[in-house]
Amino acid sequence: MASTPLSSDSKHGGHSHVQPVWLLFGNMLWLMILLMVTWWASTFDFGNVVINNVVAMLIATIKAVFVIWIFMGVMHASKLAKIWVVAGFGFLFLMFGILGDYATRQFEPVSGWETNVPNGGASSFPRQWPPQKKPEQVGENFRPRG
Amino acid sequence: MAAIASDHGHGHGHDEALHHQFENMEQQNDSYIVGMWTFLVTEVMFFGALFLIYTLYRSMYQMDWYLAHEALNVQMGMVNTFVLLFSSFTVAMAVRYAQLQKKWGVLSMLAITQVCAGAFMVVKYFEYQEKFGHHLYPGPGFGSHPEYLHGATPNFAQLYFGLYFGMTGLHGLHVLVGMIVIGYLMAKWWRNSPMVTKDYIPTELVGLYWHFVDLVWIFLFPLMYLMPKP
Numbered sequence: 001m002a003s004t005p006l007s008s009d010s011k012h013g014g015h016s017h018v019q020p021v022w023l024l025f026g027n028m029l030w031l032m033i034l035l036m037v038t039w040w041a042s043t044f045d046f047g048n049v050v051i052n053n054v055v056a057m058l059i060a061t062i063k064a065v066f067v068i069w070i071f072m073g074v075m076h077a078s079k080l081a082k083i084w085v086v087a088g089f090g091f092l093f094l095m096f097g098i099l100g101d102y103a104t105r106q107f108e109p110v111s112g113w114e115t116n117v118p119n120g121g122a123s124s125f126p127r128q129w130p131p132q133k134k135p136e137q138v139g140e141n142f143r144p145r146g
Numbered sequence: 147m148a149a150i151a152s153d154h155g156h157g158h159g160h161d162e163a164l165h166h167q168f169e170n171m172e173q174q175n176d177s178y179i180v181g182m183w184t185f186l187v188t189e190v191m192f193f194g195a196l197f198l199i200y201t202l203y204r205s206m207y208q209m210d211w212y213l214a215h216e217a218l219n220v221q222m223g224m225v226n227t228f229v230l231l232f233s234s235f236t237v238a239m240a241v242r243y244a245q246l247q248k249k250w251g252v253l254s255m256l257a258i259t260q261v262c263a264g265a266f267m268v269v270k271y272f273e274y275q276e277k278f279g280h281h282l283y284p285g286p287g288f289g290s291h292p293e294y295l296h297g298a299t300p301n302f303a304q305l306y307f308g309l310y311f312g313m314t315g316l317h318g319l320h321v322l323v324g325m326i327v328i329g330y331l332m333a334k335w336w337r338n339s340p341m342v343t344k345d346y347i348p349t350e351l352v353g354l355y356w357h358f359v360d361l362v363w364i365f366l367f368p369l370m371y372l373m374p375k376p
Contacts, residue, residue: 080180
């Protein structure tokens with residue numbers, strides 16, 4: 001019968017998992033180490049700016065996962081809470097899909113706001129690959145076809 | 147099922163915190179935690195929109211933003227990150243003590259958290275003061291001291307500082323709100339209010355909020371202070 005574990009848990013105010021001190025302290029130390037890695041990575045050139053940015057965001061994401069999983073107790077949360085958390089961040093990634101729209105359309109040129117990018121600011125993203133020809137039309141909010 | 151649940155709920159004297167609409171403490175706590183996460187997800191989307199704007203404009207004006215970001219003090223940013231990470235640990239410890247119903251453990255950990263939050267705001271104050279002194283706040287006077295722009299085009303640098311003040315300001319506001327809420331929670335513990343002593347959930351929910359504040363800073367710090375050279 002489930003009453004025994006529930007009763008003993010109830011002593012602490014319901015079904016809760018008391019995290020051991022070593023886990024919390026170790027997590028903090030690990031986050032501090034990752035912070036130093038963040039700083040070190042910012043001073044190191046991994047080859048190009050895209051990789052440098054990806055590395056920085058990867059380390060930040062690892063830190064975030066440890067905060068969420070251990071400090072925020074999602075590790076011991078119910079399945080409902082877990083799926084809620086994952087869905088929440090899933091929607092954040094969906095929102096970033098908006099950038100796909102900006103990346104594939106031209107900005108209207110605005111005097112004083114021209115970008116110094118290789119393709120002359122045809123797209124809002126200074127993409128270098130795939131290599132792109134300078135578009136014939138500038139000032140249209142759609143990509144020229146053909 | 148209901149009979150068993152009510153046995154759990156009222157058969158022992160330890161479930162004073164159980165509200166009548168829930169079958170047991172497990173269900174009640176789960177509802178609270180899912181509710182809190184719902185709020186946090188709205189916060190994630192709220193900050194997420196700002197991170198989206200940041201990503202878009204930084205990708206457009208990479209070099210100018212890199213030059214503008216050189217005005218920030220990395221040491222101060224590092225100190226603040228350390229302080230917030232440490233405060234996340236103390237809050238997690240406070241939640242642990244709340245689960246174990248140790249009043250003084252909770253109060254001491256929350257007090258350390260308050261000191262950390264205060265230290266964070268003091269560092270932020272000095273950072274903002276310096277930027278204001280250098281006329282780096284968005285507005286008509288922006289860039290009137292071009293030597294602090296480090297060669298960045300004023301328009302693009304202004305966009306960067308607009309987002310810098312917007313995002314770190316909003317984050318700072320969350321820190322302030324956190325300090326108020328933690329202060330309220332401490333007062334409840336101090337007075338032995340059954341709301342917190344009989345149920346660890348209020349402490350847990352405040353903890354979740356505080357970790358979220360830490361979470362935002364984990365991304366703000368590398369994005370604002372540690373840009374790689376394009």
